[in-house]
Amino acid sequence: MTKKELFEEIKKKESFLCVGLDTDPNKIPTHLLKEEDPIFEFNKQIIDATADYCVSYKPNIAFYESLGPKGWDSLQKTLEYMPKSHFSIADAKRGDIGNTSNMYAKAFFENMDFDSITVAPYMGEDSVTPFLMDGKWVIVLAHTSNKGGLDFQRIVNQETGNYLFQDVMIKNQEWATTDQLMFVVGATRAESLLDVRKVAPDNFLLVPGVGAQGGDLQGVAKYGMNKECGLLVNSSRGIIYASNGNDFADVAKNEAKKLQQEMATLLEKYL
Numbered sequence: 001m002t003k004k005e006l007f008e009e010i011k012k013k014e015s016f017l018c019v020g021l022d023t024d025p026n027k028i029p030t031h032l033l034k035e036e037d038p039i040f041e042f043n044k045q046i047i048d049a050t051a052d053y054c055v056s057y058k059p060n061i062a063f064y065e066s067l068g069p070k071g072w073d074s075l076q077k078t079l080e081y082m083p084k085s086h087f088s089i090a091d092a093k094r095g096d097i098g099n100t101s102n103m104y105a106k107a108f109f110e111n112m113d114f115d116s117i118t119v120a121p122y123m124g125e126d127s128v129t130p131f132l133m134d135g136k137w138v139i140v141l142a143h144t145s146n147k148g149g150l151d152f153q154r155i156v157n158q159e160t161g162n163y164l165f166q167d168v169m170i171k172n173q174e175w176a177t178t179d180q181l182m183f184v185v186g187a188t189r190a191e192s193l194l195d196v197r198k199v200a201p202d203n204f205l206l207v208p209g210v211g212a213q214g215g216d217l218q219g220v221a222k223y224g225m226n227k228e229c230g231l232l233v234n235s236s237r238g239i240i241y242a243s244n245g246n247d248f249a250d251v252a253k254n255e256a257k258k259l260q261q262e263m264a265t266l267l268e269k270y271l
């Protein structure tokens, strides 16, 4: 999917919502456990319930690989079930020396057919560029939502005066165009999007942290939206575990719809 196509979907749906599929067998409704593949059954019902209100799905790979071969199978079936109109994100946070990154890229882009993958950029150019395959996106961790995101990412470079995360963002833009490269920026420190947009005005940003982590959607849109929206805001637990009863899909649908309606207002205001 190109940046233009993604923006078209955002305008059509009036939504920049990404639903996170962090599917944990210990958290899904117990009545699903009798199914042959409870993880897939849960994801399928979540996708059916939320597809009208979001433009993207982000399975976090840890939740699947922790289950061994069955988990990978559930992931593959989930990916195949996602509507093609929805931007798929393998939240895998990979990155290694070049030949190993190349194998990760094959795993997620050739063996599986994700649109994008999250990548940890710490190992530099040869760890990131193998993921730049035709038509695929790399989503580089920049300023993350967690508490530890402040340990290194805001260290100031005495030479450039930039935060480390800003230098990471600048460097990555030497390797990839805005049609191949997004950045992860947490919703939990929305005002830091001002610093993000100073160095990456045109890139799309994947913004997790709304919902369970208490991130601020209004602030994210105010400081982070650009002329093509430029935002994919993720919520996982806040949507998929809003209820763990028989009504889980309906309740997830309502949560997704609430976020979509707020997003429609924000698009109207800032685009």
Ligand SMILES: O=c1ccn([C@@H]2O[C@H](COP(=O)(O)O)[C@@H](O)[C@H]2O)c(=O)[nH]1
Residues within 6 Å of the ligand: 020, 022, 060, 091, 143, 144, 145, 146, 184, 185, 186, 208, 209, 210, 211, 212, 213, 234, 235, 236, 237, 238
């Ligand atoms: O900075 C980051 C990077 C990735 N994540 C991931 O996003 C989701 C958030 O889940 P919630 O349940 O909505 O909190 C999860 O998969 C994280 O690993 C992030 O939160 N922050």
